[in-house]
Amino acid sequence: MSSVRSPKKSPSTPGPADTTPPAGELVDTGFLRTLVGYNTRRAALSIIAVFMDRMAVYDLKVVDFSVLSLVEHNPGITSRQLCATLSVLPPNMVGLIAALERRGLIERRPHPSDGRAMGVHLTPAGVELTAQAAQTAAQLEEDATNRLTAAERKTLIRLLQKVYD
Amino acid sequence: MSSVRSPKKSPSTPGPADTTPPAGELVDTGFLRTLVGYNTRRAALSIIAVFMDRMAVYDLKVVDFSVLSLVEHNPGITSRQLCATLSVLPPNMVGLIAALERRGLIERRPHPSDGRAMGVHLTPAGVELTAQAAQTAAQLEEDATNRLTAAERKTLIRLLQKVYD
DNA sequence: TATTGTTATACTCTATAACTATA
DNA sequence: TATAGTTATAGAGTATAACAATA
Numbered sequence: 001m002s003s004v005r006s007p008k009k010s011p012s013t014p015g016p017a018d019t020t021p022p023a024g025e026l027v028d029t030g031f032l033r034t035l036v037g038y039n040t041r042r043a044a045l046s047i048i049a050v051f052m053d054r055m056a057v058y059d060l061k062v063v064d065f066s067v068l069s070l071v072e073h074n075p076g077i078t079s080r081q082l083c084a085t086l087s088v089l090p091p092n093m094v095g096l097i098a099a100l101e102r103r104g105l106i107e108r109r110p111h112p113s114d115g116r117a118m119g120v121h122l123t124p125a126g127v128e129l130t131a132q133a134a135q136t137a138a139q140l141e142e143d144a145t146n147r148l149t150a151a152e153r154k155t156l157i158r159l160l161q162k163v164y165d
Numbered sequence: 166m167s168s169v170r171s172p173k174k175s176p177s178t179p180g181p182a183d184t185t186p187p188a189g190e191l192v193d194t195g196f197l198r199t200l201v202g203y204n205t206r207r208a209a210l211s212i213i214a215v216f217m218d219r220m221a222v223y224d225l226k227v228v229d230f231s232v233l234s235l236v237e238h239n240p241g242i243t244s245r246q247l248c249a250t251l252s253v254l255p256p257n258m259v260g261l262i263a264a265l266e267r268r269g270l271i272e273r274r275p276h277p278s279d280g281r282a283m284g285v286h287l288t289p290a291g292v293e294l295t296a297q298a299a300q301t302a303a304q305l306e307e308d309a310t311n312r313l314t315a316a317e318r319k320t321l322i323r324l325l326q327k328v329y330d
Numbered sequence: 331t332a333t334t335g336t337t338a339t340a341c342t343c344t345a346t347a348a349c350t351a352t353a
Numbered sequence: 354t355a356t357a358g359t360t361a362t363a364g365a366g367t368a369t370a371a372c373a374a375t376a
Contacts, residue, residue, distance in 0.1 A: 027250050028238045032231060035302060036310050036318060037212040039325040041227075044209040045252065046329040047202040062206075063366095066197060073193045080334060085192050087210065092367065094336060116334040116375045137200060145201050147327045153201060156324040160204040162312045163321075164211040245357055254345065259359060281352045281357045 040160075050144040051137070058133050059103075063088065063096065065137065068122070068130040071106055076119035078111065105129055205325075215309040216302070223298050224268075228253065228261065230302065233287070233295040236271055241284035243276065270294055 032038045051062055060068070066086050071077055083093050097120065100106045105126035111117035122130060145153055197203045216227055225233070231251050236242055248258050262285065265271045270291035276282035287295060310318055 025246070025249075027235065027242065027246050029235070029250060031234050031238055031299070033326065034322075036306050036322060036325075037209070037216055037227075037302075038231070039322050039329075040205060040209040040212060043325040043328040044202070044205040047205055051202055062202075066203070069196050070192065070194070073196055077192065078334080081190070081192050084190075085194060089368070090335070091337080091339095091369085111334095114334080114376075118335080134196070137202075141201050145328050147330075148324060152324055152327070155320065156328075157198075157201060157204050159313060159317055159321040159324075160201075160208040161198065162317070163208040163310050164204075165312075243357075255358070256346085256360075256362095257344065276357095279353075279357080281350095283358075 036163075040163075047141070047144045050140055054136055054140045055133065058129060058136070060129075060133055064100065065133055067096065067100065068105065068126065069134065071120050071122050072127070072130050072134075075121050076109075076111070078114075078117045078119060080117070082120070100126075201328075205328075212306070212309045215305055219301055219305045220298065223294060223301070225294075225298055229265065230298055232261065232265065233270065233291065234299065236285050236287050237292070237295050240286050241274075241276070243279075243282045243284060245282070247285070265291075 048062060051065075055061070055065060063086060067082055070082060070085060074081070079093050079097060080090065082088070082097075083090050088096070097106065097108070101108065104123055106120050107123050108118040108120055111119045145156075148156065213227060216230075220226070220230060228251060232247055235247060235250060239246070244258050244262060245255065247253070247262075248255050253261070262271065262273070266273065269288055271285055272288050273283040273285055276284045310321075313321065
């Protein structure tokens with residue numbers, strides 16, 4: 001893990017037929033694959049690709065689905081709380097919420113105790129769409145990780161949470 | 166895993182003091198945390214944040230480090246192979262390679278058997294920097310995942326590879 | 331003075347079309 | 354014709370600064 005293999009020969013003298021070009025299409029990714037960061041990013045991109053594909057029918061991106069789910073389980077949640085939970089900066093949340101509101105999926109009402117804030121709620125249409133999307137998400141997850149057993153999936157989630165919690 | 170909890174009550178009748186606003190700062194992320202995709206993305210962002218911070222001294226981004234590592238272990242690798250391996254589109258690889266070449270870390274030589282392609286190689290300076298960066302990466306990985314035991318880290322990598330391989 | 335939500339704006343990342351040189 | 358590398362450009366994602374209204 002700590003040792004870095006030294007290159008077979010110094011490329012300081014660029015001879016004509018010096019190093020073997022990668023035969024065919026095989027690329028050695030051995031070192032990168034020892035890194036948790038590399039593997040985590042690759043897996044995330046893999047799952048997100050499936051997610052985006054399946055959620056296209058609802059016209060929902062990953063962050064849209066996250067917002068709807070959080071609003072569903074936290075009715076009256078503020079924009080600021082959504083930003084903090086999803087690591088989205090406030091200026092970038094504005095257009096996001098505005099678009100969902102324009103689509104009639106959420107609505108904002110004055111916060112009962114803080115005059116500056118607006119509480120976000122799902123509309124009936126938003127409840128409907130979120131329920132459908134959540135079901136699609138659950139199914140998609142099974143498909144995107146179908147090489148894992150249920151026990152492995154549970155273990156994977158537990159270890160990932162140990163990383164970022 | 167497969168069942169989606171139904172919302173506690175339909176918010177179709179927006180009464181005045183209907184739903185409890187999220188008390189204090191607590192947000193219920195329970196549902197999102199059941200999703201492999203959500204947890205994987207969160208963990209990836211967490212590790213990448215540490216990565217970017219520690220690699221700033223080398224002025225290397227994640228993709229820069231990946232390119233240097235692949236070139237180190239695959240001398241003469243082509244731009245196209247780098248693109249395929251790292252999921253970077255060819256037009257976006259151009260500036261990336263050009264910048265590393267301008268910094269004197271890599272050099273491109275005509276491919277011995279394909280007149281269209283250019284083989285990428287590390288320069289001595291590139292070998293030096295890549296070795297240092299790889300050591301920093303290994304250390305950083307330990308720190309970013311220090312809540313995992315060595316065995317857990319190994320298991321995590323194995324499960325992640327089962328997802329995207 | 332600090333915070334919520336907002337506008338404007340800039341920077342980065344990613345994606346598409348089209349061209350050239352070679353296979 | 355197909356592929357490697359490239360240019361130009363568009364779009365999405367992410368970033369900072371500054372402001373009004375409220376705490």
